[in-house]
Amino acid sequence: MEDLIKLSVKTKPSEAGEYPVVIGSGILSNQLLARFAAGRRNFIVTDENVHSAGLDSAFQQEAGFFVISPAGEKSKNITTVIEIVEAMEASGMGRDSVITGLGGGTVGDMAGFAAAIFKRGVPVLHIPTTTVAQADSSIGGKTGVDSSISKNAFGAFHHPAAVIIDTHTLKTLPEREYFSGLAESVKHAMIMDSDYFGFLEASISELREREDDVLSQLAEKNCKIKAKIVEEDPCEKNQRRILNYGHTIGHAVETLSGYKLLHGECVSIGIIAAGLIEIELGSGSKKRVEKTENLLKELSLPVRIPEYISTEQILSLIKHDKKAVDGWPRFALIEDIGKALTKGGQWAHPVDAEIVESAVNKLKQKP
């Protein structure tokens, strides 16, 4: 066999890089965008919600535009990405263009993936306009869109050239969506930073009022935590799994609610589920779960599983979790607020089905 190998082709490593995260209030302008576009022609991808809220008005005159309709998960598929690419071609964009994703997580996913595959790749700028996207999805380089069969069947890792966060974009966000995204902030605090947890507890009224200064601090803390984790583990081989805290049960509840519950709302429920599992495993405490519940409730987030979802449905669904090993998921857990649980270098852990079942049962909303 070895004598059949006639040569080896060497592939060069990519260079190490970095991208800036800009945070401010009322900062969006053509001038700011031009700076990060670095001479490239800009093509802005946004959605009808952002467009209705007028958040794209600062950019209208100097760029190509694509407004995704309807906004949200329903459009997050390969068909929309094809429409984006063909709209770019129709408006004469080439390899010298840059795509700017202006919107929530689904806009970022579509803009990022379009940038990854347009003419073998152009840069992408992210301007996240939701609490969840500002906290979480704009950093890390993961992009993905759905096929007609499954979620994120298509995707690529494609780091942005810059992330621009303007807290003013949160002002027009519907109440439920605004609070939903704050669940990711609570998650970040719990896995990495107990001072941040205290900051959240102390800032409830400012958060409810959407005060710029607190929102800027929030964005900065979230981005630093997310950045630290993805820098260590860009391709989700290990440490990055801790970002899945609260998501295993959360994803199942989200699916079983028929997406009537928002992602962050389900993460909130999942965080409490993780807390109950931690109690069973000895790394948690009733007091910690209560403390967490209080914070989540103050942020208008649900902490119980709706009665119309059964324990059996949840257990059945998490067997198909995409991160499952041998038909059962690994759980991201914490040792204490601000400190992830690691064992033997692992950041996600096997948990007996009985323990999961018991935690889910306790979380079932009483009818």
Next chain:
Amino acid sequence: MEDLIKLSVKTKPSEAGEYPVVIGSGILSNQLLARFAAGRRNFIVTDENVHSAGLDSAFQQEAGFFVISPAGEKSKNITTVIEIVEAMEASGMGRDSVITGLGGGTVGDMAGFAAAIFKRGVPVLHIPTTTVAQADSSIGGKTGVDSSISKNAFGAFHHPAAVIIDTHTLKTLPEREYFSGLAESVKHAMIMDSDYFGFLEASISELREREDDVLSQLAEKNCKIKAKIVEEDPCEKNQRRILNYGHTIGHAVETLSGYKLLHGECVSIGIIAAGLIEIELGSGSKKRVEKTENLLKELSLPVRIPEYISTEQILSLIKHDKKAVDGWPRFALIEDIGKALTKGGQWAHPVDAEIVESAVNKLKQKP
């Protein structure tokens, strides 16, 4: 502005790597493929020509399959890639799969691009089955498919995990397609290796007979030349442009023939056009053009532009060449057989329109 940049996110460099090129005759087997699949489940992408020729029979039993129909450029689009990905999902393939592209350049393009974007990327193995794919397209990591508007609107750089060349796959190739691909071998010799040019001149009858030993040597020489160039310049910033030798005029003739002429046939014509341009610029000679023409003719390749294509049409089209700068292409040229022309570190050169026009006029077939 600087004070708005609150943090920078670091991105890790990818690691340097290498992939093997396996060359032999009658070597295709499940066992060979399994070795390079490295435990991953294999999904084979091929086309109806390859399937009709029975070249996939060695693999039928142990893998998922997708047969592209019709074969060729018509199917090289994003719609086919979606069909491939959804077929993979339907047959239960996940992140632990590998795609094998078994076929010519268009199969490799589609298999490679599908692998680049399926679940954020899985490995790809290339088994090129045409002279052009064995010489050229299976090495280098470029993938791309067409939108409804333009060629290669979608694409990615995605290096294969291995390239497996079996000269037996060339036995069933239609005559014109077989010889057409040899134009890329002549191109490689001209830009990089005068001994190889001599080898081609001395092997005409073996090449016409498709003798395994000569075809294996050909594959090895081609891959070594292509590898050396793409190793230096993976993203086509400079040196890789020399691979465009004969392609600027060639592409225009290919388009204007309505794709009645095959790619390699047009490259053959383009190589002679480059030779005539070189004479005008002082780096060529009539004798060299004659020598080149003789070799191409012995390989059943055309060396004149068909009469139904006008000089004006060609000049107009090359202004839109994708590598054009300010509306006029740069030309890859040689100093002598085996030696590319470089000036001031550049591998592609501006040439006056009059010189190009004169070369094209000389190449017009007399009615």
